[in-house]
Amino acid sequence: MLxxxxxLLVYPRxxxxxxxxxxxxxxxxxFDVIVVxxxxxxxAAWTLSxxxxxxxxxxxxxxxxxxTNCANARFGAHLATITSATQNTAxxxxxx
Numbered sequence: 001m002l003x004x005x006x007x008l009l010v011y012p013r014x015x016x017x018x019x020x021x022x023x024x025x026x027x028x029x030x031f032d033v034i035v036v037x038x039x040x041x042x043x044a045a046w047t048l049s050x051x052x053x054x055x056x057x058x059x060x061x062x063x064x065x066x067x068t069n070c071a072n073a074r075f076g077a078h079l080a081t082i083t084s085a086t087q088n089t090a091x092x093x094x095x096x
Contacts, residue, residue, distance in 0.1 A: 043074065049090030056094040 009079035039070040062067055082088050 047090065047094060050084050050086035052087055052090075053089050054087075054094055056091075 042048045045054045046053040048054075055073070056071075057069075067078065082091055
């Protein structure tokens with residue numbers, strides 16, 4: 001589990017011709033994750049795992065502020081769920 005003052009950002013890699021889709025939001029006060037689509041490779045400072053790009057932030061925020069911060073971090077980013085065991089492992093590794 002991430003410390004209460006942390007956030008993890010994530011976006012799936014897709015072909016640029018695909019539209020940006022927004023995934024359902026999931027956030028607890030202890031674990032923040034964002035999702036963005038539309039990239040073949042991860043941006044600098046992001047980590048690729050299981051078709052998604054992850055980024056860890058150690059600063060905490062309310063749900064609303066975290067959502068805004070996610071959107072400001074990269075175009076189309078949103079708080080979201082981790083959808084696989086591989087992504088869960090990547091998230092845990094980034095937070096440790």
